[in-house]
Amino acid sequence: LLLIIPVLDPLVAWIDTLGFSPQELVIGFHLIYNTARCLIMLPTVGPMARLCAALLPQQNEVGGLAKPRHLDLTALATPTLALANAVRETLRMGDLIESMLGSMLAVLRGTQTAVTQEVRRLNDDVEALYSAIKLYLAQMPREELGEHDNRRWAEIIELTINLELAAGLIERMLRKIQQQKTSQRRSFSEVGLEELADLQIQLQSNLRLGLSVFLTGDEESARQLLREKRRFRAQERRLAHAHVSRLQRKVVQSIETSSLHLELIADMKRLNSLFCSSAYAVLETSDTGALSSENVPEQSL
Numbered sequence: 001l002l003l004i005i006p007v008l009d010p011l012v013a014w015i016d017t018l019g020f021s022p023q024e025l026v027i028g029f030h031l032i033y034n035t036a037r038c039l040i041m042l043p044t045v046g047p048m049a050r051l052c053a054a055l056l057p058q059q060n061e062v063g064g065l066a067k068p069r070h071l072d073l074t075a076l077a078t079p080t081l082a083l084a085n086a087v088r089e090t091l092r093m094g095d096l097i098e099s100m101l102g103s104m105l106a107v108l109r110g111t112q113t114a115v116t117q118e119v120r121r122l123n124d125d126v127e128a129l130y131s132a133i134k135l136y137l138a139q140m141p142r143e144e145l146g147e148h149d150n151r152r153w154a155e156i157i158e159l160t161i162n163l164e165l166a167a168g169l170i171e172r173m174l175r176k177i178q179q180q181k182t183s184q185r186r187s188f189s190e191v192g193l194e195e196l197a198d199l200q201i202q203l204q205s206n207l208r209l210g211l212s213v214f215l216t217g218d219e220e221s222a223r224q225l226l227r228e229k230r231r232f233r234a235q236e237r238r239l240a241h242a243h244v245s246r247l248q249r250k251v252v253q254s255i256e257t258s259s260l261h262l263e264l265i266a267d268m269k270r271l272n273s274l275f276c277s278s279a280y281a282v283l284e285t286s287d288t289g290a291l292s293s294e295n296v297p298e299q300s301l
Contacts, residue, residue, distance in 0.1 A: 015029070066092075066096070066125035066128050067128075068132040068133070068136075069092070070085040070086075070088040070089050071085055071136045072085055076139055076140060079144075079145055079146075079149045080149060083152050085136075086133050086136060086137055086156050087152075089136075090156055090159055092129060093126055093133075093160060093163045093164075093167075094163060094210075094211040096125050096126050096167070097126065097163055097166055097167055097170070097207060098204060098207055098208070099122055100122050100123065100126075101170065101200060101203055101207065102204075103118070103119050103174065104170060104173060104174055105201070107174055107177050108177065108196055108197055108200065109193070109197060122167070123170075126163065126164055130160050130161075130163070130164040133156065133160050134157070140153065151281075154281075158277065158281065159277070162274040162275075162277050163274070166271055166275070170271070172267075173264060176260055176263065176264070177260070180260055191242075192261055195242065195243075196264055196265070196268075198235075199232070199235065199236065199239065200268070202231075202232055202235070202272075203232075203275065206225065206228050206229065206232065206275045206276055209221065209224065209225050209228065210277070210278045210279070211278075213225050213278045213282055214278040214281075217282050218282070219282060222278070222279040222282040222283050223279070223283070225276050226276065226283075229273070229276040232269070232272045233269065233272075236268065236269050239265060243261055243262065
């Protein structure tokens with residue numbers, strides 16, 4: 001507004017010479033004015049973002065570890081609310097796991113050549129949140145909980161344990177890949193790399209679906225998750241057999257990385273089982289016999 005005041009009179013005189021109706025002049029003026037203002041202010045976006053970051057720094061870490069955001073101690077007097085808080089914090093653990101999976105895909109594809117400090121920090125953050133959730137739930141006397149809340153308490157504990165195990169497993173997998181690419185200077189065959197990348201993408205998808213099932217308790221989503229688990233197992237077996245076939249054809253890269261390739265496939269199978277575990281809790285507690293009707297095998301790692 002301050003920029004346009006000095007030229008306001010000449011601008012009005014010029015507008016009067018145009019052959020448009022008053023309504024069209026108003027619309028045109030606002031369109032031109034707002035467009036010009038946005039273009040003028042565009043170069044200031046970066047400095048303004050830095051100013052906001054300086055004025056409002058993130059305060060979600062203490063001592064380098066993630067700080068729980070939702071574990072309100074005053075809510076412990078209301079079990080349903082306290083459990084909802086624990087669920088929200090558990091979903092944060094899931095977000096951290098997904099970030100770690102993204103790092104694993106980057107390492108596999110070669111866009112990230114080492115297990116960075118960021119990956120180690122993510123694993124530490126998962127462990128910190130796991131400990132916080134566990135201690136938070138430990139303050140809730142289970143004997144005073146109703147049947148539904150008691151079951152939800154157990155579901156949260158089980159999933160946080162599985163996510164914590166998954167984080168440690170992912171970090172170990174990344175270390176294996178780093179050791180192969182740096183100290184041994186070996187790389188996967190192109191086909192083998194794409195196979196591992198495809199499995200990793202399926203893992204991310206099953207993790208998201210598993211967290212959704214945990215949050216909503218939807219039976220149809222739980223059945224879909226178990227179908228995805230079986231599909232992953234079938235894919236894992238097929239890729240293991242394909243790798244052995246490449247060994248028989250004496251593909252050099254496959255021979256050099258054979259042990260690690262099969263280890264990673266087995267580790268991904270374990271991760272998939274951990275991510276899909278939430279489906280069992282939903283279907284076992286349903287009144288429709290959904291678990292038995294799906295003819296699902298026993299849960300195992």
